[in-house]
Amino acid sequence: MPRRADAPPKTYTACALIIGNEILSGRVQDENVAFLAKGLNEAGIRLREVRVIPDDTDAIVATVNEVRRKFDYVFTTGGIGPTHDDITAECIAEAFAVKLILHPEAKRLLEGHYPPGAVNEARMRMAHMPEGATLLPNPISRAPGFRIDNVYVLAGVPQIMQATFRELSHNLKGGAKMLSRSVSCGLGEGVLAKGLAELQARYNDLDIGSYPYFRRADFGVTLVVRGTDRDRLLTATDEVRMLIRTLGGDPQDGASED
Amino acid sequence: MPRRADAPPKTYTACALIIGNEILSGRVQDENVAFLAKGLNEAGIRLREVRVIPDDTDAIVATVNEVRRKFDYVFTTGGIGPTHDDITAECIAEAFAVKLILHPEAKRLLEGHYPPGAVNEARMRMAHMPEGATLLPNPISRAPGFRIDNVYVLAGVPQIMQATFRELSHNLKGGAKMLSRSVSCGLGEGVLAKGLAELQARYNDLDIGSYPYFRRADFGVTLVVRGTDRDRLLTATDEVRMLIRTLGGDPQDGASED
Numbered sequence: 001m002p003r004r005a006d007a008p009p010k011t012y013t014a015c016a017l018i019i020g021n022e023i024l025s026g027r028v029q030d031e032n033v034a035f036l037a038k039g040l041n042e043a044g045i046r047l048r049e050v051r052v053i054p055d056d057t058d059a060i061v062a063t064v065n066e067v068r069r070k071f072d073y074v075f076t077t078g079g080i081g082p083t084h085d086d087i088t089a090e091c092i093a094e095a096f097a098v099k100l101i102l103h104p105e106a107k108r109l110l111e112g113h114y115p116p117g118a119v120n121e122a123r124m125r126m127a128h129m130p131e132g133a134t135l136l137p138n139p140i141s142r143a144p145g146f147r148i149d150n151v152y153v154l155a156g157v158p159q160i161m162q163a164t165f166r167e168l169s170h171n172l173k174g175g176a177k178m179l180s181r182s183v184s185c186g187l188g189e190g191v192l193a194k195g196l197a198e199l200q201a202r203y204n205d206l207d208i209g210s211y212p213y214f215r216r217a218d219f220g221v222t223l224v225v226r227g228t229d230r231d232r233l234l235t236a237t238d239e240v241r242m243l244i245r246t247l248g249g250d251p252q253d254g255a256s257e258d
Numbered sequence: 259m260p261r262r263a264d265a266p267p268k269t270y271t272a273c274a275l276i277i278g279n280e281i282l283s284g285r286v287q288d289e290n291v292a293f294l295a296k297g298l299n300e301a302g303i304r305l306r307e308v309r310v311i312p313d314d315t316d317a318i319v320a321t322v323n324e325v326r327r328k329f330d331y332v333f334t335t336g337g338i339g340p341t342h343d344d345i346t347a348e349c350i351a352e353a354f355a356v357k358l359i360l361h362p363e364a365k366r367l368l369e370g371h372y373p374p375g376a377v378n379e380a381r382m383r384m385a386h387m388p389e390g391a392t393l394l395p396n397p398i399s400r401a402p403g404f405r406i407d408n409v410y411v412l413a414g415v416p417q418i419m420q421a422t423f424r425e426l427s428h429n430l431k432g433g434a435k436m437l438s439r440s441v442s443c444g445l446g447e448g449v450l451a452k453g454l455a456e457l458q459a460r461y462n463d464l465d466i467g468s469y470p471y472f473r474r475a476d477f478g479v480t481l482v483v484r485g486t487d488r489d490r491l492l493t494a495t496d497e498v499r500m501l502i503r504t505l506g507g508d509p510q511d512g513a514s515e516d
Contacts, residue, residue: 022467022469022482023295025295025438026291026295028292029289033288041283048282049317050281050282051307051309052291052307059306082447082451083447084455084458085458125451157470157471178283189339190340190376190378191378193341193381194378194379194380197342207279209279210341210342212415214415214417224280
C-alpha cells in the first residue's frame, strides 16, 4: 500500500555496539558514542541505543543478530586489529552465517601500506572479512573497516573510526535532522517541573529534556528542546525562556544544533 | 547438587543501564560507566554489559526485564528527578509489575531537605518508589535512589550517583577482584600479535588485551593483563615485558590495579 501523503516521514534509527573489555573495565573512557551520535544526527539518523559488550564471541554474535533486526543501522567499534583479542570480523561472519574470507582489495591495501615482507600472518588477519562485505576506507592506517547489510564495522581507535565514518557518512540514507536549542538557568528542577510538563504537553512533536548540573558552588538546570521543525523549535524555546523569567530566573542560551 | 570443592568460585556480573536522551544525542559525554566499572570491580563484580537507552517507557521496561534476569546486578542511572522526562521509577515499577507508591521515609527526607512548603507536587514525585523498594541514600540532594530485587536505581548526575554508590557498595556481595597490570611500548600490534597469542594460550586463566594508541606523532600499544591471581598476573606481565624486549621494544609499565 502506498504511504499516505500526510503520513509522517520515516525516522531512521541506529544502534552503536562498542566492543571492548577496556571500556567495561573502566580503563578507557569511551569517546566514540558522542562522535557517532552527532555524526549520525547530521545524516538524519537517530542513535537509539548503545551497547557496550566484551570481546566475547557469544556476546558479539547474539547482540549483532538482535540489534541488526531492530534498527536501520548498526555501527560497531573495536576488535578489528591484528591481535588475538580482535575477533569482531569472525563474529560478524558467524552472525550472518557466511564465511570469513581473505578480501583481495583489503590484502592489496595492507601490502601497499607496510614495507615489503612486513605483512605477516597477524596483519593479514585484518584483510579477512565476512563474504559479501564491502570495504570502508581507513585513511589513517589503511586496514579497512567493512559493511555487510546494515552493519558497519569500524575501528575502536577514535581517530581511525572518525576518519572512516566521515567518508562513509555521505552515503547514509537518513531523514530529517534533529535540531536543538538549549537554555540554562539557576532555578531548581522542582520549580520548573510543572510549567515544563505543560509545555511538553502542548509541544508533543518536540522533546523537552531537563538536565540539572552541579559545578562547584554553582548549580542549575539546562533545558534542551529538540525536534525537526525549526519554527516550532524556536517558538517552544521562546516559551521556555518566558517560563524561566516568570519563575524569577535568568535564561542563558546554550548550545544549539541547526 | 552441592558445588564440588574444586569448582571455580562464582563470578558476579553486572549490567549498567544508562537512561537518557542526552547521552544518545551526543550532548553529554557519559561519565558514569567508567566510575561504575571501577567501583564494581573493587566489590569483586564484573561489569559485563552497558546499555544506553532513551527516556522511553517501552525501551526501559523491556530492557530492565531482560537484563535483570541475565546479570547478578543491574545499576541504572538517570531519570529519577522531578521533571516530566524523569520516568525511571514508574518504569521499574511496571517492569516488576508492582505499584508505584509514596514512600513515607523518602517523603520525610524530602520534607527535611527543602524549606517548608517547597516540596511541591513535582518534587514529591521523587518520593514515589515501586512497592517493596528500599531506599538508597543520596548525601548530596537527599532525593534517594532505590533498590528493588537486584536492580539499583541511581541518579544520573555523576556527583550524586557516585556518592550513593559509595554508600551502597559496602553491602554488595562479590567475588574475587580483577587485578591488572599494563605495559606500553612503541612496537606495532602486528609485530607483537603472534607472541601475544602464544602468551594468551599459555595463560588462559588471564585476559590479555592489546590497545593501540595514537598521540600526536607518538604511536604504540598498551598491553593489559587481567586476572584474579596476583602471582600468575605478575608472571605473565614479566613475560609480556620479555616479549617486547625480544622484539626490540622498550617496555614501559603503566597503570596497575591491586
